Amino acid sequence: MECVVMVVNGLNIKRSGFTVAGAIATTAAAVGLASPLALSQEAVIQIDGSSTVYPITEAVAEEFMGQNRGTQVTVGISGTGGGFARFCNGETAISNASRPIKSSEVEACSANGVEYIELPIAYDALTIVVNPDNDWVDSLSFAELKTMWEPDAQGTITNWNQVRSSFPDAPLELYAPGTDSGTFDYFTETIVGESGASRGDFTASEDDNILVQGVAQSENALGYFGLAYYEENADRLMAVPIDGGNGPVAPSAETVENESYPLARPIFIYISAEAAERPEVQAFVEFYLNNATTLVPEVGYVPLSEEIYTIAAERFQSRQVGSVFEGENTTGVSVADLLRLEGGTQQ
Structure with a gap:
């Protein structure tokens, strides 16, 4: 299922009800505020993947489009695995993921020449x-x-x-x-x-x-x-x-x-390295990281520390491709420690 997250009549859609009906109701022509970034009127960012990450990306997309007239962000919900299948086939710019990329998905991306930048964006409690x-x-x-x-x-x-x-x-x-x-x-x-x-x-x-x-x-x-x-x-x-x-x-x-809940885990977005060179994708990802501490708790998740968002922003700005989480069970993992590692699993 794919839905288009929009700002309708210049107003943000209420985020407190991310149901199927609510997602469908937000499908409309994007009418936002004047764009401070002067992005292309034809810009489209396609995102798919995890239903867990969807509420965060939906919230970011609403706010982003409210400030960038004409930029359309579509957010699908086909599951992490389904999202990676599309992403590694070059169909989407960003993939939402509630787990790290698997070895088989790394191979699929590599076979299609798709390099990616891995960014944790919040904590979830299953x-x-x-x-x-x-x-x-x-x-x-x-x-x-x-x-x-x-x-x-x-x-x-x-x-x-x-x-x-x-x-x-x-x-x-x-x-x-x-x-x-x-x-x-x-x-x-x-x-x-x-x-x-x-x-x-x-x-x-x-x-x-x-x-x-x-x-x-x-x-x-x-x-x-x-x-x-x-x-x-x-x-x-x-x-x-x-x-x-x-x-x-x-x-x-x-x-x-406080790390006492035993089913806590980080959740992610993966950005195509090729798509990251498009100005609208670059602006969207930077907006995502800069506003995560506010938007993540609004939709019921737990924000990362400022340090982790800073490290994630540096990884994106330097276009550091590959995964430091691949194959890891992320229960109790130190996200900051892993992100400090240079290189990670490269494609």
Whole structure:
């Protein structure tokens, strides 16, 4: 799915509801303010990828187009894997990603001559949610999540009391991102121990709003997605504290910042090195980094430190291509330390 994020009649679209309907409603002719950057009236920036990163990039696009008349930014939601497929085929300028680029995607980009600049843009807390009518789950451990989601659970772990004996004898209804999702890759690697290793008998969607609706409609449901989608729907979902070995911790900006939440991770944008030479793309990325500390928390995520944004800006300005995160499980990773490394994994 692709939508065009626009400023309508010179006014910013309200960002507090990034639903499918809301995204479609923002598709319109761009009418912005006078452009301080004098960018081309025909400029178009195509972006696709992660639904987790989408709310941030959508917010940045709205603000950017409000200041740059005629610059059109299209933002698609095809999942991290789907976004990289288009990006490595040269179809998009920027790819949103909720995980680092995979080796197979590096090879695909290399085969097509696509070099890229990797930039972390925020922290997310992967959030496990249940229905508010669920009165038995007070927390879940990594081991219990693995019991629910590992491949051997398919067709065998079908009731809540099979996860913990004190849970009720009620059907376990599971919702999760699809296999093109970086959130799916991250969750399976962190919880199950292997990226992509999961039971298959769950309701899957690359659109997190569909997952929200599924969990909100059944007291027996459980799902997972990015923190912003929980916070946007906190009135009809309940976040589950997660025990990664040091006791249960609930997801929040505070627990991400103090590094106590065990499912916190950085999220990214990848910019085509060729596209980065276009003035509108350069201006957009610089605007993104300069305004992230304000816009990231507006849509429910956690901003990086000023130091990390400065390092990221330097990487972009110097056109440092390649990845320092490739193949890394980013749970607990020091983003600043990795970004300080020179070179990284070059193509």
